[in-house]
């Protein structure tokens with residue numbers, strides 16, 4: 530089953546998505562998502578200028594060999610752009626193989642391990658009252674797990690607060706917006722936010738929180754300790770991800786479970802924190818971590834150390850990658866949770882797919898392959914628009930992590 534062509538599509542039905550489509554000689558095609566929010570065209574170029582010419586004529590069934598060829602064949606390995614490109618090729622090849630065998634992708638991975646993929650929804654608000662309204666609404670919708678983010682008193686803007694109740698897209702179509710940050714104001718506020726959230730949801734619904742790389746290990750240890758009374762499911766990205774050893778300090782001081790890894794792209798980025806059991810959940814996702822072939826190896830390593838999966842799944846993950854995550858989550862033995870953010874109607878129309886949501890669990894389309902169709906004609910109506918994620922400064926103007 531020779532690969533005859535591969536095309537990269539960029540569309541912007543409300544926000545940008547980069548999609549790879551691989552074509553084979555017998556007419557079966559496969560899709561992969563390689564959207565890197567705010568750096569979309571770099572991935573397109575990496576694929577078109579460097580990887581696609583090497584794919585033509587290869588047997589689409591040789592998924593592992595093609596992965597190794599793309600990874601080892603590049604002297605300059607790893608990194609978010611290269612690994613997203615490899616990830617899209619890999620997922621498209623799993624899609625093709627599953628379609629050729631007439632089975633959903635999860636069947637190739639090893640079959641169903643659970644009834645559905647438990648997801649967490651995003652409750653956020655400009656202030657505590659608004660955030661609590663959103664928490665109550667997610668509870669009513671039947672979510673078993675809710676991430677809570679809120680504007681911080683005294684700060685004009687922050688991360689993680691959606692525009693409208695169900696949608697969240699931080700990238701902006703101008704130059705990067707600038708946020709201001711105060712660790713002190715954040716730390717003063719976050720315990721009362723979770724005291725309120727625990728009261729709204731009661732003892733059985735899981736609560737999650739994202740710190741978005743804003744703290745030092747010492748500060749994160751303090752926040753973890755102060756949140757212990759509210760029994761979080763996880764505290765995410767408490768510190769910037771580059772320094773894996775930094776997690777040791779947090780671990781020594783708090784039992785609040787830790788999740789990290791949405792910006793990682795290879796197994797080497799999480800080797801220390803997994804093998805030293807410094808985290809509880811690994812956040813790496815299909816589209817940014819070399820596809821299903823690489824992510825299943827990461828999950829297998831994690832399984833040895835009681836670390837469970839918690840794949841990144843905001844709206845910058847297209848329905849192609851989200852579907853791949855759901856197939857993965859249905860199978861992976863050490864599943865933890867799946868992040869789930871609703872896409873806009875325009876996005877769902879471009880990426881035709883039907884998933885089911887019941888009792889806080891999502892199931893992928895029960896169709897051969899990933900179960901996603903890309904409508905090229907409709908996609909053309911939404912041309913690419915350059916967009917940037919915000920940058921972040923401390924109150925004194927010094928640069929900080931967004």
Ligand code: GCO
Nearest residue numbers: 566699739791842843845918
């Ligand atoms: C999350 C993330 C996202 C990121 C976004 C950046 O946990 O979902 O932190 O919301 O901010 O992926 O593009």
Ligand code: MG
Nearest residue numbers: 739765766791
């Ligand atoms: Mg996050």
